[in-house]
Amino acid sequence: MSQGHKRFHINEQELLCKNGCGFYGNPAWQGFCSKCWREEYQKAKNAQLQIDEQNKMMKQKTPVGAEGKAPSFSKFEEKKKRESDKRTHTVKSLFRKSSSKDIAAEQVAKREAMKRLSSESQQVGEGFADFLRNLSKPAALDVSKHIRALIEKIQQNPDVTVDEHSEIIQDFYQSMGDRLQTHPVYKGLTHTTSDKLMDYMEKYIMTRLYRAVFCSMWSDDEEQDLIIQKRIRSLHWVSEQNLEASISVNEPSVRALVDSAITDIIEMDSKRAPQDKLASVVRCSNHIFEALKASQNNEPASADDFLPALIYIVLQANPPRLQSNIKYITRFSNPSRLMSGEAGYYFTNLCCVVAFIENLNAESLNMTPEEFEGYMSGKLVPRDSKEGHICEGLRLMYQNLANLSELRQRHEKVMAEAMQLQQEIVEFKENFKKEIQSVLTKNPWTIKPRKTKVDLDAESPATDMLPPPLIPQIVGEPMVVQHDQSNANSTDMTTEPHVTVTDTAVEE
């Protein structure tokens, strides 16, 4: 302890200015005092200026000027320009039907890059291949042929607009759907298998093409994402009460469900295939329904409850690239999925939420325009900020406090019961004693000394005084013995009469 203290001790010498001018120095000025530091700094600055000057001279010799300010941005601009140049170029070349060699080479390189599939594509591809193995060979060949043609087609024309891509893929779904029903190769497929096949195709194609078509260069999706993201951020103060969503957010069990719903909707961005994205939306919705059910006496929630709750979840989650994801699903999902079915319904609700958030005003939150403006500009703080919007840490603390108080109650209960048990034990002991006492007074018992067992075979000093044991002797004629033996055969007591005979013989 004392050693540690010593180590931190600084003597006055160290506190003084490095220059030795007698004033105190400061670590922020690298140990100089303010005056010396200024001088030192000026010196360094001058030196730097000189070096810069020299550099500039050097650069002027070389034509490429680095306009330092925002290199990354200018680079991005350049890239965009280059891409668009190339686009016009390729479009022209398509018309001319004569592609120059370096463009072809570029395309080959691009295709090579595409061929190095991402792990997601590989996984989906394996699943798809397994599925195809169960189909008849010509059907599987036909499917893979068409899919390869489609992917090639899209990858060879990366510069068409995303709407054209969407058109191509939607047409593919439609033509494949028709083909599955009419083409002889697919005869004998059940409806469920062909539906599954369509799903697999969609999943595989969209996973492969995800990078090419999601949030494409040729759309304003990215800007839209930023707009909605900013909008949601500015609406952070909207509470579930403002929306009249009947979720009791501060209930720990409900909170857990709300958190998982938020996670689900955020997760949507990380999925690639449209159906996986939709599955995230469905999961999110189911969590919301569970939360609603837990908040209001187990009644199934209707759309009147669900939509406000979903708005609340989206406002809380601020899902990344929301617009891009919605547009992607609308453009590239199999339309039958969005037309009917649960996923379509929840997705439609999500679209409604985005539309609602975009057009949200004072009226839609049942407040005066002044109030709304106040909240938006940050002048007003939500009045229920204490119980409504608590930060994660506070919420955890409250939850822990609640847990602790519950624990304390349980502990007290255990203690009380233990005390009672102890008392009961004492009482029992007393009663037991009393009873014994009463029984003893009724029948007084004298306790006799315990009887000791007598071991007859034990060697004791008394045995010495006994006469020695008798030794049997054979006396008299064998006839008598024989007679005796026949006697012995009839009875069990063979030896005794015999012994008596001999005894008498001895005595004689």
Added chain:
Amino acid sequence: MSAAGGGGGRNHNFKVVLLGEGCVGKTSLVLRYVENKFNDKHLTTLQASFLDKKLNIGGKRVHLAIWDTAGQERFHALGPIYYRDSNGAILVYDITDEDSFQKVKNWVKELRKMLGQDICLCIAGNKTDLEKDRHVPVADAEEYAASVGAKHFHTSAKLNRGIEEMFLDVSKRMLDKAGDENPRNSVGGGGRQSTSRKNVVIVDDDAQQHQSSGGGCCSSG
């Protein structure tokens, strides 16, 4: 979409939206229809906003997807997102509430404007068990329904009255409409159809081209 137009042995998938002000009993109506329960604690469904019902009408398998919509006034503007592409709409009002009937009129106007005659409309005067508090005259409601080409039904979710009939009627009308449209669709009326056809040819071309180059790959794989 493809399934709805498929005809024949395929299922007919129909989307039906439920429209109406809050508290007119949309949810009870649909729960009564799908689960045959009213204010029951033992409902198996977690939610009552999206429900499925399978029907068999004259040997045709019909799959109804019933979409509930949020009835609050502030969500009114979102209506078009909900009823886009729907085959039928059930407009519910509360017979004890004049305003809710006015709302139905607004919805009808909007639906006819946005979707024309493609959508089958049904108007349901709900809560007929509260007949004594009726504020919307029967004659008015029926006359109005007839004037806009909608069927009017008197329903009560509590007493399970008129609901089955209403859904059956709307399903039948949607089937008729689908039957009417099927031949026209397959001839290829829309521009979309023709573009897709053009593209189908291209896909086939590419595929054949590809077959020569990719055939080896397939056989080796």
